[in-house]
Amino acid sequence: MEKPMPAKGDADMTDSFQPARVTPLEQPTNLLKTGMLMRENPLSILPALLFEKTILTGPYLGRSVHHVSGPAEMKSVLQDNFEDWCKSPLIQRMLRPVLGDAILTAHGENWRRQRMTLQPAFLKRRLDPFAPIMAEAALMAVERLKHPQTPEIMSVMSDATFAVIERVLFSDVEGFDRGEVRRAIEVLLEEIGQMRLSDLAPVPEWMPRMMTRRAVQARKVFRKAVEGQIARRRAAADPGSDLLGLLLTVRDEETGEGLSDTDIRDSVMTFVAAGHETTGIALTWALYLLANQPQAQARLREEAKAVLGDGPATAEHVSQLYFTRQVLEEAMRLYPPAPMVARRAVRATEICGRPVRKGDVALLAFYCLHRHTTLWDNPDSFDPDRWLRDRRPTDRYQFLAFGGGPRACIGMGFAMMEATIMLATLVRELAFSPPADARPVELAMQVTLRPAGGLHLIVKPA
Numbered sequence: 255m256e257k258p259m260p261a262k263g264d265a266d267m268t269d270s271f272q273p274a275r276v277t278p279l280e281q282p283t284n285l286l287k288t289g290m291l292m293r294e295n296p297l298s299i300l301p302a303l304l305f306e307k308t309i310l311t312g313p314y315l316g317r318s319v320h321h322v323s324g325p326a327e328m329k330s331v332l333q334d335n336f337e338d339w340c341k342s343p344l345i346q347r348m349l350r351p352v353l354g355d356a357i358l359t360a361h362g363e364n365w366r367r368q369r370m371t372l373q374p375a376f377l378k379r380r381l382d383p384f385a386p387i388m389a390e391a392a393l394m395a396v397e398r399l400k401h402p403q404t405p406e407i408m409s410v411m412s413d414a415t416f417a418v419i420e421r422v423l424f425s426d427v428e429g430f431d432r433g434e435v436r437r438a439i440e441v442l443l444e445e446i447g448q449m450r451l452s453d454l455a456p457v458p459e460w461m462p463r464m465m466t467r468r469a470v471q472a473r474k475v476f477r478k479a480v481e482g483q484i485a486r487r488r489a490a491a492d493p494g495s496d497l498l499g500l501l502l503t504v505r506d507e508e509t510g511e512g513l514s515d516t517d518i519r520d521s522v523m524t525f526v527a528a529g530h531e532t533t534g535i536a537l538t539w540a541l542y543l544l545a546n547q548p549q550a551q552a553r554l555r556e557e558a559k560a561v562l563g564d565g566p567a568t569a570e571h572v573s574q575l576y577f578t579r580q581v582l583e584e585a586m587r588l589y590p591p592a593p594m595v596a597r598r599a600v601r602a603t604e605i606c607g608r609p610v611r612k613g614d615v616a617l618l619a620f621y622c623l624h625r626h627t628t629l630w631d632n633p634d635s636f637d638p639d640r641w642l643r644d645r646r647p648t649d650r651y652q653f654l655a656f657g658g659g660p661r662a663c664i665g666m667g668f669a670m671m672e673a674t675i676m677l678a679t680l681v682r683e684l685a686f687s688p689p690a691d692a693r694p695v696e697l698a699m700q701v702t703l704r705p706a707g708g709l710h711l712i713v714k715p716a
């Protein structure tokens with residue numbers, strides 16, 4: 255594969271600031287220790303060698319686990335042999351009680367049917383009308399951050415992206431208690447985002463994961479509210495032009511079939527779960543990087559002012575915000591919101607010639623791929639210009655923040671439009687810098703990769 259060109263010029267852009275990183279495991283460790291580390295921070299089990307090699311195989315409970323960090327190996331699992339793999343039982347166990355058999359957790363024909371049916375809801379022309387909602391949420395976040403008692407950044411970003419997905423899904427709120435539903439969703443997200451020691455025990459797959467009583471109650475509240483909305487819309491002549499309305503009307507192009515009420519209900523929860531935190535985290539890391547690299551921040555502000563003027567960002571602006579997009583891509587390279595995904599082999603197969611037995615696990619370490627020493631120059635440094643058209647990687651499997659192959663993120667266009675509108679608006683209005691007494695930022699992974707304890711920055715009007 256072609257190696258990207260070396261970083262050009264601007265020494266200040268890369269030299270002084272070293273973005274936070276994970277300390278990898280120098281030596282392989284025993285199973286018990288791996289289990290403990292995994293629960294604390296699954297990223298910390300990744301061996302240092304994975305930043306140099308493309309695949310490492312080790313034993314795991316009588317099977318093999320293949321740690322993967324090379325583009326060809328990623329493509330083999332995600333694209334070429336994708337039918338030989340299913341999502342890992344661990345993640346299924348954690349997500350299913352809340353997300354049911356919706357697109358993220360479904361397998362085989364059930365997944366294919368849902369993917370084909372949902373795909374048209376994520377076409378650009380369907381998403382563009384949501385831009386004003388995104389711009390409004392961005393301006394609300396600006397107002398919150400202007401407050402002298404600056405709130406912690408990650409929670410503001412998470413609230414902003416939650417407001418977007420909620421308004422995009424339900425534009426009107428008749429018969430719907432927004433506050434109650436939001437609280438229920440928070441409990442459910444907490445339930446699926448927290449790995450417990452019992453999740454690592456080799457229990458039979460048919461045995462359901464125990465939910466906390468709070469989560470069971472929250473699921474009831476959430477399901478009742480969404481089912482009520484679906485029934486109301488089905489009874490009305492017009493299902494509405496928001497995402498819920500689209501979900502009610504989309505059809506599988508081949509069979510002409512629509513989604514069942516249960517599919518729609520679980521898809522709604524899936525979009526909330528898969529879509530809002532990931533985008534909020536991408537924005538948080540982008541602001542962390544910009545706060546520590548004033549030149550890049552100034553350049554982004556200049557672009558935002560030139561493209562947006564004084565008004566709200568629109569869908570047309572998004573394709574002109576080149577540097578904003580580069581910063582987001584670079585932030586997601588260094589800090590992929592989903593830094594690692596797992597698959598299990600449903601039959602004997604291979605990864606680039608390495609034999610795989612049925613039941614083996616593949617850990618696809620996007621975090622290591624994105625900082626691989628043979629693929630990137632100065633892999634740990636923040637250099638948005640590596641995303642310039644003539645320098646960006648030519649291999650699609652070198653950057654997998656949104657996954658790859660048939661199960662790649664369905665919401666990528668949505669997320670990029672939202673993050674671009676938000677970042678440009680935030681940086682046009684506000685100046686971000688690290689506090690003088692800032693402690694080094696540490697990385698924590700609980701399904702998603704976030705700054706441990708949130709992110710504290712000094713925020714002033716720009």
Ligand code: HEM
Nearest residue numbers: 358525528529532533591592595656657661663664665669
């Ligand atoms: C920066 C934001 C986002 C990131 C980094 C991200 C990342 C990912 C990744 C890596 C996958 C593949 C997981 C795997 O292969 O196991 C995925 C799948 C998925 N994402 Fe996203 N995502 C983002 C935003 C969104 C949004 C906004 C939505 C919906 C509104 C969404 C909905 C989904 C769904 C439904 C899937 C499952 C697709 C399938 O299995 O066919 N994501 N996402």
